[in-house]
Structure formats: C-alpha cells, structure tokens
Amino acid sequence: MQGKKVGFIGAGNMARSIISGLVESGYSAADIVVSNRSIDKLMALQEELGVNITTDNDAVLAFSDIIVLAVKPQIMADVLAQLDDTLVDDSKVFMSIAAGIKLARLGTMLPAAKRWVRAMPNTPSSVGKGMTGLIATDNVSAEDQNACGELMAAVGEILWVREETKIDGVIAAAGSAPAYFFLFLEAMQSEAENMGFSHEDARLLVQQAMLGAAHMVVANPDTELSTLRENVTSKGGTTAQALATFTAGELPALVSKAMQAAVQRAEQMSNEF
Ligand SMILES: NC(=O)c1ccc[n+]([C@@H]2O[C@H](COP(=O)([O-])OP(=O)(O)OC[C@H]3O[C@@H](n4cnc5c(N)ncnc54)[C@H](OP(=O)(O)O)[C@@H]3O)[C@@H](O)[C@H]2O)c1
Structure with missing residues (x-):
C-alpha cells in the first residue's frame, strides 16, 4: 500500500x-x-x-x-x-x-x-x-x-x-474478549491472595501463567486447544481436579451465554446510530 x-x-x-x-x-x-x-x-x-x-x-x-x-x-x-x-x-x-x-x-x-x-x-x-x-x-x-x-x-x-452479522461475532469473540480474560485473572488473583500471596505476587503468578499459555497457543497453531489442555492435564492430578470443578460449574455453557449476550447487545447498539 x-x-x-x-x-x-x-x-x-x-x-x-x-x-x-x-x-x-x-x-x-x-x-x-x-x-x-x-x-x-x-x-x-x-x-x-x-x-x-x-x-x-x-x-x-x-x-x-x-x-x-x-x-x-x-x-x-x-x-x-x-x-x-x-x-x-x-x-x-x-x-x-x-x-x-x-x-x-x-x-x-x-x-x-x-x-x-x-x-x-x-x-x-x-x-x-x-x-x-x-x-x-x-x-x-x-x-x-x-x-x-x-x-x-x-x-x-x-x-x-x-x-456483516459476523462483525457482531468478532465483537463477541475478540472485541469484548480482553475484558473476559481480565475478569478471569481478577478472580484468580483474588484467590491467590486468599492463599496468602501479596497482591503484587498474586498478579505476577496469574499474569505470567496467562502470558505463557497465550504464547503456547500461538506457537502451536496446528495443535487443537483441547490437545494443549490435555497435554498439561495428568490423570488424577491437580489440573484435572481444577478442570473438573470448572466443568461441574458449566463454564463452557456460561462462556457461550456471555458471548451471545455480547452479540445481542451489538445488534441493539447498531440500531442506535
Ligand atoms: N479505543 C478502542 O479500543 C476502540 C476499539 C474499537 C473501536 N473503537 C472506535 O474507534 C473510534 C475512536 O475511538 P477512540 O478510543 O480513539 O476515541 P477518542 O480517544 O475519544 O478519539 C476520538 C477523537 O475524535 C476527535 N474529534 C471529535 N470531534 C471531531 C471532529 N468534528 N473532527 C475531527 N476530530 C474530532 C476527538 O478530538 P478532541 O480531542 O478534541 O475531543 C478525539 O481526539 C470510536 O468510534 C470507537 O468506537 C475504539
């Protein structure tokens, strides 16, 4: 150009x-x-x-x-x-x-x-x-x-x-998404503090974990996200226990619901201008 x-x-x-x-x-x-x-x-x-x-x-x-x-x-x-x-x-x-x-x-x-x-x-x-x-x-x-x-x-x-309806999907999957991750990190930081870490140390732990995970995703474009998850989840281990808790709380369904809510709001907002 x-x-x-x-x-x-x-x-x-x-x-x-x-x-x-x-x-x-x-x-x-x-x-x-x-x-x-x-x-x-x-x-x-x-x-x-x-x-x-x-x-x-x-x-x-x-x-x-x-x-x-x-x-x-x-x-x-x-x-x-x-x-x-x-x-x-x-x-x-x-x-x-x-x-x-x-x-x-x-x-x-x-x-x-x-x-x-x-x-x-x-x-x-x-x-x-x-x-x-x-x-x-x-x-x-x-x-x-x-x-x-x-x-x-x-x-x-x-x-x-x-x-053009896909632009609302872009909003749900990427536009609003940084805030989803911030919310997740906030919750993790808060629980790490409950475990006795200082505010700063708790932030370091969770932000570096997120950054490392993001880099692994980007560095392995041909590996499914589910495979990346399985690769770091030993049977009967700590990660498996935490993930089972997320599943019991229906995290994937909640994520779908949140993304659909973003799409609906994007549709409403486009009628306001
Ligand atoms: N920031 C984001 O992350 C983001 C993400 C997605 C989309 N967008 C979109 O990007 C657009 C800009 O967002 P932004 O965050 O950059 O907003 P912003 O920082 O408020 O910038 C808007 C600019 O427009 C200027 N402006 C106002 N009236 C004008 C006029 N008549 N002629 C020329 N310039 C005028 C303002 O000047 P003054 O300084 O004099 O007020 C201001 O510098 C928005 O439509 C927003 O929806 C932003």
Whole structure:
C-alpha cells in the first residue's frame, strides 16, 4: 500500500495506535494526514511521528486515497454531514473504525461516498496486539481491501468477513474478549491472595501463567486447544481436579451465554446510530 495517501479524521487513542504502528513499520509519514477537533494531540503526533496535521477535516478528504473515520460513533453522522462532499470522488475509500455503525448506515451519512470498509478493532491494538474484523462493500477493489487490511495489520492481526452479522461475532469473540480474560485473572488473583500471596505476587503468578499459555497457543497453531489442555492435564492430578470443578460449574455453557449476550447487545447498539 506504500504510495497511497492515508488520512485520519479523529486523532484519539485508536487513531494514534494505528498511525504509530504504520510509521514504525516504515510507512512514509509524508503520506499520512491527521485531523482533530483540538490541536494538542495533533501537535504531539506531528512532533513524534512527523505526520501532516490539520484541524480541517475537508483537508484530509482532499489529500487522501483512504480516509479512516476515527471519531466516536455518537458524532459520526455530524462529522460526515459537515464534510464538503464535492471533494468525494469515486476513487476514495472510507474506512470507519467506529463501533456499532453498519455499512448501510454509514452510506446514508455520506451518500457521495460509495466505497466503504468497516473495521472493528479491539483495545490491545494500543500495544500492537489487536484483533480487527473487517468488511467491505462489494465495490472496494482487492487492492484497496489489501491497503485497508494493511492499515489495521499495523496494530495486530486482521480477519475479513463477508457477512456483516459476523462483525457482531468478532465483537463477541475478540472485541469484548480482553475484558473476559481480565475478569478471569481478577478472580484468580483474588484467590491467590486468599492463599496468602501479596497482591503484587498474586498478579505476577496469574499474569505470567496467562502470558505463557497465550504464547503456547500461538506457537502451536496446528495443535487443537483441547490437545494443549490435555497435554498439561495428568490423570488424577491437580489440573484435572481444577478442570473438573470448572466443568461441574458449566463454564463452557456460561462462556457461550456471555458471548451471545455480547452479540445481542451489538445488534441493539447498531440500531442506535
Ligand atoms: N479505543 C478502542 O479500543 C476502540 C476499539 C474499537 C473501536 N473503537 C472506535 O474507534 C473510534 C475512536 O475511538 P477512540 O478510543 O480513539 O476515541 P477518542 O480517544 O475519544 O478519539 C476520538 C477523537 O475524535 C476527535 N474529534 C471529535 N470531534 C471531531 C471532529 N468534528 N473532527 C475531527 N476530530 C474530532 C476527538 O478530538 P478532541 O480531542 O478534541 O475531543 C478525539 O481526539 C470510536 O468510534 C470507537 O468506537 C475504539
């Protein structure tokens, strides 16, 4: 995608993560422009990364082949309505990273724009370990899809989906998922403290166990998760005893229920914008 001009409307946390990832991976800062309502975040981005900055969203539109819309969902309609749509031509691709706004709704917010990509990143994008689901309207070329994919790959892994309902699945399986793991770790840390460890030591124990397990999963892509689990579970041992307790408490069914609840809420939220 080198050579494509990329613009960001909104210079908040997520835009900042993507822009840092892009520049650190060698993308030319001269080909990036960023706008924001207030100036401070822009100044910091220019100083640290050398990107072009502006407080004029139309300047982003005029400059860019790909326009990343990185404002909060509640203000997306207003921001798009205020753009000068005479600057929109057929070659430009608009990529929204806003949670909960469907492609069809985005199209009504800026009817002059015809080529749309919707990306759903998650918060670990801020540390380069994000997971982003993407979907494009049919008229986005393979080259432009690749470019949008590369943008999000600057902050982690990407997965393209064909049906938009799958974006709600991405939210349930990846978008909201870091919080599931935090909850699990909190519960483990708390019980380790009950066993007499200090707060800090309990955190070290559980976070390192999680990190090690995550690395084992990633390092063994061809091994089923169930096999990884069985490999560390000796018959009659401590792990087997703990896992039997999880099973008796119907943990897998509870996980399904929680993920379905996330999907339902995503569906509801997409009707709010
Ligand atoms: N953070 C995440 O983990 C995450 C995950 C998935 C999706 N997203 C999506 O990413 C989008 C951005 O989220 P965020 O966390 O980066 O939010 P954020 O930090 O609040 O950033 C939003 C930015 O938009 C700017 N802005 C407001 N009005 C504007 C306007 N009229 N023109 C240009 N810029 C304007 C704000 O400027 P000021 O500084 O002046 O207010 C702010 O810097 C959201 O739609 C969110 O749903 C975020």
